[in-house]
Amino acid sequence: MNEISQRRVISVIVINESSVLSRITDLFSARGYNIESLTVAPIPESKYSRLTIVTSGSLRVSEQITKQLHKLIPILKVIEHEDIVEKEMALVKFSLDEDISAIDTLAQAYNGKIVNVGDNSVIAMVADESKRVGNFLKAIQKYNPKEIVRSGAVALER
């Protein structure tokens, strides 16, 4: 039961110092844990940053990840989320030759819209749960996306 691999979202509060990110990514690679996505940004008006890491593993592995992260000296808190609001953003570039209004309608269904129109391309943005962002990216395949960028998930406990 402990060995079933599952997607897990972990938030990490760290002291904002230069080497802290490599301490964390080194730990993941040294111990063979995988990172699906990782986002970092400073927490406003504090000396801390907040990371959101999406990983996968069994309960045993994820317990170890949490404990090993805790052992890093500049880490203040490690939160393994149970009940969360999770959002991720994606930007997708399309040729102007595609059906732009269809793309816009689709984007709106995923909390998004067209955010930029250039000489020969447009960029659509969506912001939604990671799984739904994935669905959106599947749905727009038929419009031949030229480039796709995903931000990685950010999460807050309810």
Next chain:
Amino acid sequence: MQISGAQMVIEALIKEGVDTVFGYPGGAIMNVYDEIYKQDGFEHILTRHEQAAIHAAEGYSKISGKVGVAMITSGPGFTNAVTGLADAYMDSVPLVVISGQVPMTLIGTDAFQEIDSVGISRSCTKHNYLVTDAADLPRILKEAFYIANSGRPGPVHVDIPKDVTAQIAEFDYDFEVELETYKPTTKGNYRQIKKAVDAIANASRPLFYLGGGIINSNASDEIRELVKLTGIPAVETFMARGVLGHENPLLISMLGMHGSYAANMAMSETDLVIGIGARFDDRVTGKLSEFAKNAGVIHVDIDPASISKLVKANYPIVGDVKSVVNDMTTIAREKVDKQRYEPWLETIANFERLHPLSYNEDTPNLKPQWVIEKVGEMLGDNANISTDVGQHQMWTAQFYPFSRPRQFSSSGGLGTMGFGFPSAIGVKKADKERVSINFTGDGSILMNIQELMTSVEKKLPVINIILNNNYLGMVRQWQTLFYNKRHSETDLSTQPDFVKLAESFGGVGYVVRTKKEFEDALNDAIKKDVVALIDVKIERLENVMPMVPAGGSLFNMMLENKGDK
């Protein structure tokens, strides 16, 4: 007080009570060495290789219980030290290692002797720092000592660019370390401890599984008391040798790959493992799914990540051994009836009678086990013991009569050949009253042989007892057993003249083939009180037995020592 970064290093070390620094100078650390020249607060021991400086600091720390300190230069000085850092990390040895770095202005330019030291040491230290401003040095050095020696101990690396050692800034060392993000738990949860003692009181076949964390915690006396009070038998890991002392009637022996039959059978038959400061290493558990299969598990450890990492704990207790064991003892006084475990002790006595740790003197050549027992008989508690890595190391763990904690310094987790000799130099520095013995192999001794010079120069005599089998014996043993005797690149028939080698450095050497020659050589070496190499020609094909083949179950041991015959 306004002083330079280099002066700060000296002042901080003195304020930390450091009396010995092991090291090796070079360009980037020269400002600090200039200050070492001017001071007399501590002694600097120049080893002849940076790796040896770290191992010496480890030996010093393991025997004294203090933080070991080493100092090295940038680039190759640092990379030479990496094996030592990794060794200390695996065995939870508290060290502060200070390295020079190229000036800040040159960092990132592939400067002469520049290497990303903190990038390299990150994965083999408890914590590390790159100091970018001399004003931070007092805080960083104080934190380094605090982190190294609190919680689960470990090495801390401080990398200081050359211009920072020249920079003048304010030095004030009178403050308390306040680390908001690092607060190790030392006091165990009392309710959880109570539940654990209840489980002990209700168990029929409980077993203490004692680890190196007890020595880290300086809690051997408390453990001895708890074991005596409860009458529960105990096994020790390799890292815990000396915790109970060889005369303790409740000590079975070491368990694990080369543990005794009785220790491993006890672990296989127990219904409650009481793990204290031990980390369920794979050399100990063998096949995990078969390890203590029908037992509940109590696990006391200061590092939460050690608990349920490999074996699920039913009673996890995060805390310092000393504090937790004191609580356990108080509760156990009321609850535990030692008579309850008498049938279990009978069972164990039967295991011990069935296959005691033993060896046969069935060849004309000396047996390594005899040599170790003989040293035990001649010196016993009067010696501190280091080892290198290989068969001789396992025989030492099996056959030396350890009587106290901090008597033994060996590389357990990393298994670093070359550890023994420099360790024994550090050991001698920490305890000059006792004889510092290094049990070594003909392979390992050559990995830090240059330390003959340090030993002679600093008058830190070490007696190296080379259990010479003309083989990389431990590897040869596996080749014999698991590779159909294809002894690939393990034959060391080509050998130096160890006597001349020792003499050329100003030490003494002996070649020994008989029991009498061995006793005479050891007595003479003790009397001469200079570094010694005793080249003991032993039976070449002796195997370390018993043995649990890698990945096998503890109850499936190979018992017989058939050698290659």
